[in-house]
Amino acid sequence: MYSEPRLRPVSLNAAAQAACASLPLAPALPALRVGMIGLGTVGMGTWSVLQRNQSLIAARAGRGIELVALAVRDRVRAAEKLGDAALGNVELTSDPHYVATHPDIDVLVEVAGGTGPAHDWVQAALAAGKHVVTANKALLATHGEALAASAATHGRQLAYEAAVAGSIPIIKTLREALAANRIDAVAGILNGTSNYILTRMRDAGLDFEQALAEAQALGYAEADPTFDVDGIDAAHKLTLLAANAFGVPVNFDAVHVEGIRDLQRADIAAAAELGYAVKLLAVARRRGNALELRVHPALVDQRNPLAHIHGATNGVSVHGDASGAAFYSGAGAGGEPTASAVVADLIDLARLPVDNVRGRGHGVPTLGTHVREGDAPHVLPMAEVVASQMLCVACDKGLCESGTVRALERSGLQVLRRKWVHAGEQGAAPALVLLTAPVADAVAGRAVQQLQAHGGPIVRRLRVHAEG
Numbered sequence: 001m002y003s004e005p006r007l008r009p010v011s012l013n014a015a016a017q018a019a020c021a022s023l024p025l026a027p028a029l030p031a032l033r034v035g036m037i038g039l040g041t042v043g044m045g046t047w048s049v050l051q052r053n054q055s056l057i058a059a060r061a062g063r064g065i066e067l068v069a070l071a072v073r074d075r076v077r078a079a080e081k082l083g084d085a086a087l088g089n090v091e092l093t094s095d096p097h098y099v100a101t102h103p104d105i106d107v108l109v110e111v112a113g114g115t116g117p118a119h120d121w122v123q124a125a126l127a128a129g130k131h132v133v134t135a136n137k138a139l140l141a142t143h144g145e146a147l148a149a150s151a152a153t154h155g156r157q158l159a160y161e162a163a164v165a166g167s168i169p170i171i172k173t174l175r176e177a178l179a180a181n182r183i184d185a186v187a188g189i190l191n192g193t194s195n196y197i198l199t200r201m202r203d204a205g206l207d208f209e210q211a212l213a214e215a216q217a218l219g220y221a222e223a224d225p226t227f228d229v230d231g232i233d234a235a236h237k238l239t240l241l242a243a244n245a246f247g248v249p250v251n252f253d254a255v256h257v258e259g260i261r262d263l264q265r266a267d268i269a270a271a272a273e274l275g276y277a278v279k280l281l282a283v284a285r286r287r288g289n290a291l292e293l294r295v296h297p298a299l300v301d302q303r304n305p306l307a308h309i310h311g312a313t314n315g316v317s318v319h320g321d322a323s324g325a326a327f328y329s330g331a332g333a334g335g336e337p338t339a340s341a342v343v344a345d346l347i348d349l350a351r352l353p354v355d356n357v358r359g360r361g362h363g364v365p366t367l368g369t370h371v372r373e374g375d376a377p378h379v380l381p382m383a384e385v386v387a388s389q390m391l392c393v394a395c396d397k398g399l400c401e402s403g404t405v406r407a408l409e410r411s412g413l414q415v416l417r418r419k420w421v422h423a424g425e426q427g428a429a430p431a432l433v434l435l436t437a438p439v440a441d442a443v444a445g446r447a448v449q450q451l452q453a454h455g456g457p458i459v460r461r462l463r464v465h466a467e468g
């Protein structure tokens with residue numbers, strides 16, 4: 001339950017106080033009091049948005065939103081960064097647990113990251129009766145079920161719009177706007193860093209490491225960027241989308257995960273020759289009673305809007321049985337785009353009735369459903385996922401074409417298109433690029449292995465994304 005109205009002055013600026021005073025419906029509501037852990041890219045973005053838009057946020061929330069306590073690693077540096085005047089009454093500490101359980105806060109904002117201490121802080125905050133807003137998808141993908149249960153037990157909200165697709169309100173869209181639908185498929189570019197890298201490799205000819213360094217400098221990458229480039233971050237996000245779209249438990253281990261580390265500029269160029277963009281795609285899709293749950297590089301047809309998502313932008317397509325197809329895009333990473341979602345969650349919390357009854361069990365469920373269906377779809381093994389394949393075969397023009405195609409066909413692949421493409425570095429030999437009919441992943445993998453065996457040509461394989 002929110003605490004009773006307080007008489008102590010809040011450190012809202014004059015405009016915010018005026019906005020609150022002129023609210024006809026909620027003139028006497030106390031400010032929503034916030035404790036925050038972390039003042040990095042997202043923490044700083046949240047600070048800036050709360051400061052800059054204070055009065056319009058108060059007007060929309062129906063009351064002020066006041067930062068009361070802030071945990072940082074280095075208090076002196078933080079005080080210098082924020083300035084004494086702006087800090088006002090905000091209590092600066094290096095003790096996150098103190099902030100999580102601070103008696104004067106209603107909400108904990110966790111934007112420090114990680115899955116160890118952050119788990120303890122969030123649990124402690126919920127147990128102490130605080131709502132929690134977090135951008136931490138790694139935490140939720142690993143402990144989401146337990147944390148959601150804890151939030152329900154304590155009658156508190158665990159809000160995480162910022163954890164998936166940056167500024168795009170995709171959690172709210174699936175959980176609320178599309179709640180009437182049976183969702184058939186969700187496919188998205190969910191990692192800004194890897195999409196930025198792919199874009200810079202293609203457009204500026206940067207190599208992988210240069211493009212990654214740029215993404216890090218721009219504040220897009222995770223503290224451990226292997227999470228970005230190895231598909232792990234996108235898989236964390238996909239688990240949250242799948243829970244909300246399909247009512248399945250959050251289960252990171254069930255996702256098939258591949259990243260972009262091994263992609264070559266030649267793959268991107270070969271795909272372009274066939275009319276495709278290469279994207280790191282996260283897909284959750286019904287197949288009968290099963291669910292595909294996978295993250296891997298994929299060829300996306302140029303007619304699909306996902307092919308035109310560049311830089312750190314994210315895009316998500318959703319197909320619902322009633323809504324039909326919808327597409328959402330926006331900034332997927334960075335301080336203020338992510339803060340936009342953090343602060344929107346705070347505004348939602350500020351709008352809750354002040355006498356919100358603890359543990360009532362109604363309202364918006366953390367993971368999209370109050371009741372899990374007994375027949376929730378099981379996850380389809382990657383080996384059984386069916387997709388067309390692009391194969392780039394490094395072999396001698398004129399010598400290998402028909403032999404390669406015959407060998408692949410003996411292994412169960414049907415070649416639909418073939419083209420010799422100059423896709424490698426300047427002066428490199430052309431590669432034979434083949435497009436196959438849809439085939440089970442295990443069959444495609446075996447066919448490539450057999451072709452490469454006994455000194456055969458090197459074959460690079462990429463799956464083609466099929467809509468629907």
Ligand SMILES: NC(=O)c1ccc[n+]([C@@H]2O[C@H](COP(=O)([O-])OP(=O)(O)OC[C@H]3O[C@@H](n4cnc5c(N)ncnc54)[C@H](O)[C@@H]3O)[C@@H](O)[C@H]2O)c1
Pocket residue numbers: 037038039040041042043071072073094096111112113114117135136137138162163166219220221222223332333334335338
């Ligand atoms: N950067 C983005 O674009 C983005 C977008 C969406 C979600 N996220 C998520 O938001 C969270 C924060 O990301 P970020 O990019 O701001 O990271 P960051 O590394 O820039 O900032 C994290 C901050 O938390 C602080 N911190 C860590 N442990 C602390 C402790 N024990 N006490 C006090 N301070 C502590 C660090 O010193 C750092 O300043 C992560 O969970 C990340 O996955 C980031």
Ligand SMILES: N[C@@H](CCO)C(=O)O
Pocket residue numbers: 163164165166190191192193194220221222228233332333334
């Ligand atoms: N590292 C993440 C941040 C946003 O979640 C990304 O690049 O998408």
